[in-house]
Amino acid sequence: MIARGRKSLGNILKHHTMASGQTVPVLGFIFVVLALWAAMLVPALAQGTADSTPAPSASPVVPAEVIADPFxxxxxxxxxxxxxxxxxxxxxxxxxxxxxxxxxxxxxxxxxxxxxxxxxxxxxxxxxxxxxxxxxxxxxxxxxxxxxxxxxxxxxxxxxxxxxNFPFAETPSRFLVVVPLYQPSAGGAVELWQDANPWRDAWSAILPHDGLVPITLPLGDLQDIAMVSADQAIAKDREALMKLAAKYGAAGVVLARATSTGDTLNIAVTELRPLGDPFEAQLSATVSGADDKARAEAFKTAAIEAMQPVEDHWKKRNTLRFGAGGKLTALISVNSLQEWLGIKARLARVPAVEKVDLEAMSKTLVQAAITFVGDEAQLQFAMSQSDLELSKDGDMWILRAPSLRVQPPATEPPPAAVAPPKP
CATH class of the missing domain: 3.10.28 (Endonuclease I-creI)
Incomplete structure (x- = not known):
């Protein structure tokens, strides 16, 4: 493991200066912080019991997106x-x-x-x-x-x-929305939202689709139809397609265009996310069948095959490099103990994270040491799939969880600044 250097800001949290000027070691300080949180919570509960009208609550914590367990x-x-x-x-x-x-x-x-x-x-x-x-x-x-x-x-x-001794990945992607475009014959009209779309039916038949790249299908309701037309999908209109992805809370889309020429299905697959270049692949599949049931099964197999290059692309990007790795110290701004526990739970789901050690904490800041495999760029990307943002500010790593952010009640005074230890 490669030990990463720490900035002096890490030492700021190891001892917190009390009003008397006395410093408290980190373990004792943790108990002090927990006691402060408990002291804030108990009066609120007591008031809620005494009053017939409950006090307005703070904004609820947004639950983390359910990430598939890769095992x-x-x-x-x-x-x-x-x-x-x-x-x-x-x-x-x-x-x-x-x-x-x-x-x-x-x-x-x-x-x-x-x-x-x-x-x-x-x-x-x-x-x-x-x-x-x-x-x-x-x-x-x-x-x-x-x-x-x-x-x-x-x-x-x-x-x-x-x-x-083969490379492997275990970081699951946030799910993608599949947009199935079907062209019954070369040169014919391209279908997207029509009911009689055997290509869409094939994708529907393989759901739920397990693996590191989970997928879903849009409902095809009036809002979807107004949001993305067949022409916009053919043109790979990123703005329109990302609106569709956002509607379903997805990380991006998979455009799967299939053109039927006799018993052959020519498939062009494009993975689009909000940022970065699109990933594209082409393949063909035989979809002959003695009857409609056999042909539908062949279309279903073709849909599974169409996802394979997308999944391989994801795995190559997220291959765990066990020969590399290290340890970094991150500062995490929190508004509550609940928020820190939510962040800790998300970190536990990141495959590249081997261990998280709490080093110090105050009412508004947590300092944690994160041991990981792979390189720092992989760690950042893996964390992003659990809605965690890891960034660097100078020599210091900062970790955020935007969807867990809870604003403190308006009546609560701003938290006291963390003071450096006295020499």
Whole structure:
């Protein structure tokens, strides 16, 4: 690990000067701060109990966006027939956990390396499972059907992948909105919001889509239709498309344009986010089928394939470099203990963050040491996916969580400034 230097401002928080001029070590000071917060809270609760009309509350904390757990695999199908339903269930649950393991490994690694990563024996896979849950169970005398959700042990999965010596990523993206453009024939009109759109139906059929790049589909309501036309989508109108993404709280869009030429679907995929250059890829898929059901299944497979270059692009950008890493000290401005706990919970979800140590705190400032893997740019980007902003001001790192910011009540006096220790 590379130790990062600290600015003298870090020492400001290690001792806080009290009114008497006495300094309090950080641990004792933490208890003082907690006592101050408790002292502020108790009178407010007492007043609320005494008055029949509750006092107006401060602005609520905005909950963090639900970030997918990269080590949970959902909706693994089980369908096994055996000599008895007990045997079918046992075999099915075992096979499903192995299937879930393979899915997880493919989510986290590049497609070009999949064939070289061997699946370990069943017992080793089972050891890497923390827990699993079963839904939609159905059975007969000899057949068992269900859907499994499997949660894997992050430490054991990382150990397995590092032993394979292949790069991998585990930082999940904030979700993207898919805009499915369909051209039934070359030179024909391009469809977007029409009901009879087999390409849109295919994307709908693969939801929910697990992996590091979760996706959703727009509703196609009147607001969506007014916001983005087919012509605007074809022109990759960033302003219009980002408005659509903002409506759904998404990080960006995936434009998926499919042109049908006989039994071949030519697909152009463009990933657009508010900032940065678009990512583009092209591929083709065979969508022939003996009947409508088979053709619909072929379209569904094509939609899954269309997401693959987007996912690989994300993984390359977020590959964890375990040979690099370090430790930095960040200052965090907070208005409440609740806000700090919310930030701490978000940090725990950032894969690049190995450990967070509280070094000092006052009523309005927290100083924390963050140990991480990879480089600082990767850490900043990984944090942004959990709505955390890490920036540098001179030699000092500043961490913010805008959506957790709670303004103090108007009646509360401004917090006292943190004073440096006396020599």
């Amino acid at each position: 949970v695999v959902h909706n693994v199908p089980v369908d096994v027939t055996a000599t008895s339903v007990t045997e079918a269930r046992e075999r099915g649950l075992t096979q499903a956990r192995v299937t879930a393991f393979r899915r997880l490994i493919e989510w986290m690694t590049l497609r070009e390396n999949w064939a070289a990563i061997a699946t370990p024996d069943t017992n080793k896979v089972i050891e890497m499972v923390l827990e699993f849950s079963v839904a939609n169970e159905r059975s007969s005398a000899v057949r068992y059907l269900a859907d499994l959700t499997v949660r894997f042990d992050p430490v054991l999965i990382r150990t397995f992948l590092r032993a394979q």
